[in-house]
Amino acid sequence: MSTNTVQKRPGGRSAAVLNSVKVAVEELVQEKGRERVTIPMVAERAGVNPTSVYRRWGDLQTMINDIATYRLDPARPIPQLGSLKSDLTQWAREIVEHYRNPTNAALLRGGAASAGETESDCTRNRRAEAGMMVERYGDESPVTPDEVLDQLVAPIIYRVIFLPWTLDDHTADELVDRLFAGRG
Amino acid sequence: MSTNTVQKRPGGRSAAVLNSVKVAVEELVQEKGRERVTIPMVAERAGVNPTSVYRRWGDLQTMINDIATYRLDPARPIPQLGSLKSDLTQWAREIVEHYRNPTNAALLRGGAASAGETESDCTRNRRAEAGMMVERYGDESPVTPDEVLDQLVAPIIYRVIFLPWTLDDHTADELVDRLFAGRG
DNA sequence: CTACAAATGCAACAATCTTTGCTTTAGACT
DNA sequence: AGTCTAAAGCAAAGATTGTTGCATTTGTAG
Numbered sequence: 001m002s003t004n005t006v007q008k009r010p011g012g013r014s015a016a017v018l019n020s021v022k023v024a025v026e027e028l029v030q031e032k033g034r035e036r037v038t039i040p041m042v043a044e045r046a047g048v049n050p051t052s053v054y055r056r057w058g059d060l061q062t063m064i065n066d067i068a069t070y071r072l073d074p075a076r077p078i079p080q081l082g083s084l085k086s087d088l089t090q091w092a093r094e095i096v097e098h099y100r101n102p103t104n105a106a107l108l109r110g111g112a113a114s115a116g117e118t119e120s121d122c123t124r125n126r127r128a129e130a131g132m133m134v135e136r137y138g139d140e141s142p143v144t145p146d147e148v149l150d151q152l153v154a155p156i157i158y159r160v161i162f163l164p165w166t167l168d169d170h171t172a173d174e175l176v177d178r179l180f181a182g183r184g
Numbered sequence: 185m186s187t188n189t190v191q192k193r194p195g196g197r198s199a200a201v202l203n204s205v206k207v208a209v210e211e212l213v214q215e216k217g218r219e220r221v222t223i224p225m226v227a228e229r230a231g232v233n234p235t236s237v238y239r240r241w242g243d244l245q246t247m248i249n250d251i252a253t254y255r256l257d258p259a260r261p262i263p264q265l266g267s268l269k270s271d272l273t274q275w276a277r278e279i280v281e282h283y284r285n286p287t288n289a290a291l292l293r294g295g296a297a298s299a300g301e302t303e304s305d306c307t308r309n310r311r312a313e314a315g316m317m318v319e320r321y322g323d324e325s326p327v328t329p330d331e332v333l334d335q336l337v338a339p340i341i342y343r344v345i346f347l348p349w350t351l352d353d354h355t356a357d358e359l360v361d362r363l364f365a366g367r368g
Numbered sequence: 369c370t371a372c373a374a375a376t377g378c379a380a381c382a383a384t385c386t387t388t389g390c391t392t393t394a395g396a397c398t
Numbered sequence: 399a400g401t402c403t404a405a406a407g408c409a410a411a412g413a414t415t416g417t418t419g420c421a422t423t424t425g426t427a428g
Contacts, residue, residue: 007374007375008373008374008375008425008426009373009374009375009424009425009426010425011425011426012375012424012425012426013375013376013423013424013425014374014375014376014424014425017375017376033297033298034297034298035244035245035297035298036245038414038415039415039416040414040415040416048376048377049376049377049378050415050416051376051377051378051416051417051418052375052376052377054415054416054417055375055376056375059416060219061219105300106300109296109297109298109299109300110297112293112296112297112345112346113217113218113219113293113294113296113297114217114218114219114293115293115345115346116289116290116293116344116345116346116347116348123346123347147362149339149342150335150339150342150359150362151334151335151339151362153342154338154339154341154342154343155333155334155335155338155339157338157342157346158333158334158337158338158341158342159338160300161296161299161300161345162296162299162300162307162341163300163307164300175334178331178334178335181366182365182366182367183366191404191405192395192396192403192404192405193394193395193396193403193404193405194395195395195396196394196395196396196405197393197394197395197405197406198394198395198404198405198406201405201406222384222385223385223386224384224385224386232406232407233406233407233408234385234386235386235387235388235406235407235408236405236406236407238385238386238387239405239406240405243386369428370427370428371426371427371428372425372426372427372428373424373425373426373427374423374424374425374426375422375423375424375425376421376422376423376424377420377421377422377423378419378420378421378422379418379419379420379421380417380418380419381416381417381418381419382415382416382417382418383414383415383416383417384413384414384415384416385412385413385414385415386411386412386413386414387410387411387412387413388409388410388411388412389408389409389410389411390407390408390409391406391407391408391409392405392406392407392408393404393405393406393407394403394404394405394406395402395403395404395405396401396402396403396404397400397401397402398399398400398401398402
């Protein structure tokens with residue numbers, strides 16, 4: 001969405017710096033994993049002075065979180081295909097697809113390290129989206145938003161973090177099928 | 185279970201160093217979060233020379249992974265209460281209880297940051313344990329090991345990492361109930 | 369297009385982390 | 399006990415990271 005650090009000059013050179021830093025972080029996190037990336041590394045890769053990075057973000061975690069949410073929240077529209085099951089299937093497919101990109105997966109893992117204290121943007125949005133889809137189909141919906149989180153989002157994210165090679169083209173559909181098995 | 189770095193002298197002073205380092209890491213990770221812990225910090229808290237830590241583990245991530253799996257695998261026996269559902273309930277309760285301890289949760293998050301390339305000990309053991317419990321009750325078991333991972337383990341771990349405040353005394357039971365709802 | 373000020377760049381400094389060669393301590397085996 | 403040597407401790411050097419004051423560039427408002 002937008003940068004945490006509010007810039008009074010969002011355009012021109014500042015924007016260029018932001019972009020090259022963003023690319024550099026994504027590349028490096030994917031190459032080496034969150035733990036082996038440092039600010040001087042990022043700055044060098046980005047062709048930017050480390051001072052600029054320090055002054056904008058202060059530390060690496062802040063920067064990574066900023067850049068991760070940036071990527072994760074592309075104002076994507078919520079599916080609206082006519083039935084809850086098809087909406088959830090579409091939605092889950094998009095999430096799986098997003099995280100099958102190794103860069104996105106690496107950023108998620110990096111964010112996990114500092115999660116848990118405050119509800120991250122990424123998590124909050126998921127819950128909100130699930131709620132919107134479920135509520136669209138009235139109160140007698142066969143599944144609750146919490147069930148969507150526990151049985152659809154959680155398995156996907158768990159696999160992204162710990163078992164990424166188990167994600168394939170059918171994962172989303174299988175999970176939705178299981179979620180609906182025996183009800184609605 | 186045991187230290188990655190094979191020690192030809194596991195006892196005496198080496199064991200004492202390992203123990204105090206272990207305690208120091210746990211305390212510091214809980215106090216400051218994985219991101220703000222360094223090897224010199226750990227060494228000082230442990231009353232040990234930093235060199236010893238560097239020589240044993242090489243870097244912080246290796247050390248944390250080592251110590252985390254150490255904690256996670258206390259050769260705990262697998263529940264055997266007479267029915268698959270009660271076994272899984274007991275097992276899930278133990279996992280929830282384990283991770284409601286903030287130190288264990290912090291170590292999990294720290295490990296997540298470097299997961300995904302190789303199947304971590306912690307993950308492998310979970311899958312193996314699930315398999316053992318399911319297989320004990322024959323082939324017509326109502327749930328598969330994969331379902332246990334997706335619908336029981338994944339929601340717990342997801343909550344531990346991103347929504348720790350949602351873990352309570354009933355979480356394990358509710359998840360198992362849902363897993364069995366509409367089948368066996 | 370001018371002037372103001374925000375953001376970057378630079379350079380020197382400070383602090384911290386990591387490595388290395390050597391010495392000392394103390395497990396483990398006989 | 400005595401010997402051997404793995405592992406820990408120590409200290410100094412080296413590398414990397416983080417900070418700060420000041421000069422330079424360049425968005426942006428008027």
